[in-house]
Amino acid sequence: MDSLGDTSGMSSSAVPVCSSRCLLSPLSRSLSRSGKSILHIDPNNYYGGADAAFSLQEAETWASSITAATDNDRGTFKSASITKPDGNTGLSFPRAYTLALSPQVIHARSKLLSQLVSSRAYRHVEFLAVGSFYIFKPTTRSSQKPSLVRIPSTREDVFFTTAIPTKAKRGLMKFLKFVLGYDSEQQLETWQPYADGPLADFLKNEFKMDAELQTYILALTLSLDGLITTRDGLSTIYRHLTSMGVFGPGFAAVYPKWGGISEVAQVACRAGAVGGAVYMLATGIREMEMSGDSIELRLTSGDTVKTRMLVRNDKNAEVGNGVSRLAAIVGSPLKSLFEALVEGAPLPAVAVITFPAGSLMTTSGKAYDYPVYAFAHSSDTGECPVGQSILYLTTSTTPDAKEILAQSLQLLSEAIDADHIPLSLFQMYHEHGRGSVASRPDGSIFNFPDASLSLLFDDSTLEPVHEAWKQVMGEAEVDTDYMTFPDREGVMDDEDMYD
Missing domain, CATH: 3.50.50.60 (FAD/NAD(P)-binding domain)
Structure with missing residues (x-):
């Protein structure tokens, strides 16, 4: 307590x-x-x-304490484990790393940032740009390896992307324009009948979006179950769009350095x-x-x-299912994920990748019903040495969650570079239950x-x-x-x- x-x-x-x-x-x-x-x-x-962040030694001590604790003593954490290869792994000294238990990105329009400014605390937190949001695409008959497709989140992005057909682009443009005025009296009449239902239904019925285009929109919400309501979904996407460019060109969210x-x-x-x-x-x-x-x-x-x-x-107090997380240190800078795509934009330190619901398979051969999200962190975050990166993968806790996260890590590595898959040097897995809300x-x-x-x-x-x-x-x-x-x-x- x-x-x-x-x-x-x-x-x-x-x-x-x-x-x-x-x-x-x-x-x-x-x-x-x-x-x-x-x-x-x-x-x-x-x-x-x-919300803590640990060095490697602290992470191992913490994981051991969760494993040894009784249900009453471990709080909302339900399990934790560490995996690392034998022998010389390429890891630096333990305090060269910082692993976050609950990584989050912060929209530039967040009230938290406003309070950090008004309280003068902003001077002592260094914020880094969160760059591109990607969708994971599995292998197909025409593609022999998985790939990552960048999600367009501005009209300019939509215009220049080659990943979306022209007809679908028009629908996406229409939706982005709608979101920017979604709280106006005229727009309220359009979406309020869908307010408490899934955003996906609203996108399908009002904007005629197919399932694939819906995944681009849902990915921007980072909804853990993929079933975010229309009311919450529009609010989140509005904040994302209006946050773009607030602190500089090319990014809408930030991440605090050092954990x-x-x-x-x-x-x-x-x-x-x-x-x-x-x-x-x-x-x-x-x-x-x-x-x-x-x-x-x-x-x-x-x-x-x-x-x-x-x-x-x-x-x-436990209410409903929680989340499962896998933090993996990899022996590669993953440079392709951290490129500034707009002139004058800062080099991003974080990239976000979404594995849409249904894009992964369980060990029993069934499509996995929940999305998986991966945050890729470069060494600029201060969380690992130069030349390495950290991948944080998160999904809803299910009986298959641990295997799904391991599969996601492997597929993500292949999608980034199938010829030079980065070696995983250290992994921390844990399950975090929901407490009182x-x-x-x-x-x-x-x-x-x-x-x-x-x-x-x-x-x-x-x-x-x-x-x-x-x-x-x-x-x-x-x-x-x-x-x-x-x-x-x-x-x-x-x-x-x-x-």
Whole structure:
């Protein structure tokens, strides 16, 4: 149980309690900057919780701990394993690598980026361009090897692509124009009858798209089950299209260097400490006792803390299926995936590849019903040495998921270069179950939902952070103060590393 609390106005021995999960870290920072006393505890000995990133040695230790843990102790992680070839594998030293447990890309129009700017935390996170989105094409009678086809996501892309027939291009152009005004009164009448149904049905009925063209659109949503609703699908694609070019030509999304979303947690924790928050890793809550408006917490460290407000993350509630992930370090720079295709665009550090539902086969010979997504990361992410890359593959957890991810890794390697298939140097597989998905205010205790499994950073996950902030601060505070911090007086940027 990860927790956050506030004890402003109480005795000096009483301090609040909080978690180092990615989204609770900015919360503790915001509260500490708003004059609250914050104690931020986490039973893990690392920052970020389910959003953490590990060196190779840390990854092996973590995987072993998940394997050895009981169901209650491992939280929403259900299994983890490490695979590496025998002998001299070509790996560098362990800390030359950073493997993210939950890699996510962030649209340029994301509210998260706006909050990082208003809170001044953006100065300490380096963002890299997410380049092309690709569709995986399996072997056919006319093609003896699998291939990758780039997804056009602007009108110019559609015009120049040779992968889509002319008639289909017109339908795609019409759809892209529709999405840019999808929330207008006229367009609402078109899609609202389909709002809660699959986006695929809307594309088929209103834009006459065939199954193949639908996969191009669905791939941009990064939907884990491929069944995203029309309402959510249009919103996601709108954000993708309007994010294009915001930070530079040729890309719509970014990725934080040095470990992805976990880097945001690290920066927030350090900035919170500058603001007066106290952090305790490898510390949990052993017992909790309520007395009036006071909560007494007995910690596993032996300390006792009193607080008037507690925000905690219950990691054990499981709701539905989760995701299976495979992170693979490969001995190749995979240069063909990281090309700048627009003049003046930065060299991308991340590429996204979609294996559409039905494009892979299970060991029993049946078509796999779920999509698989692969994030290819170059060494520019800081996650591996020059000359190597990391492939993160994700799909919904099923009995066939582990074999499907292994198959996807092999086919992706062949599609990139069938003549020089890069050697896999290290693999980490893990399954992440779904935890609680809604916040539950309960008097002086705020139960925080578990980490999102989405591959696109979901702005809706920021809402519980704001709810918790308001509950701790009280109604007297105005929302304009939320996540908006002035520069510290008399401190220059290069002097204040984490403000």
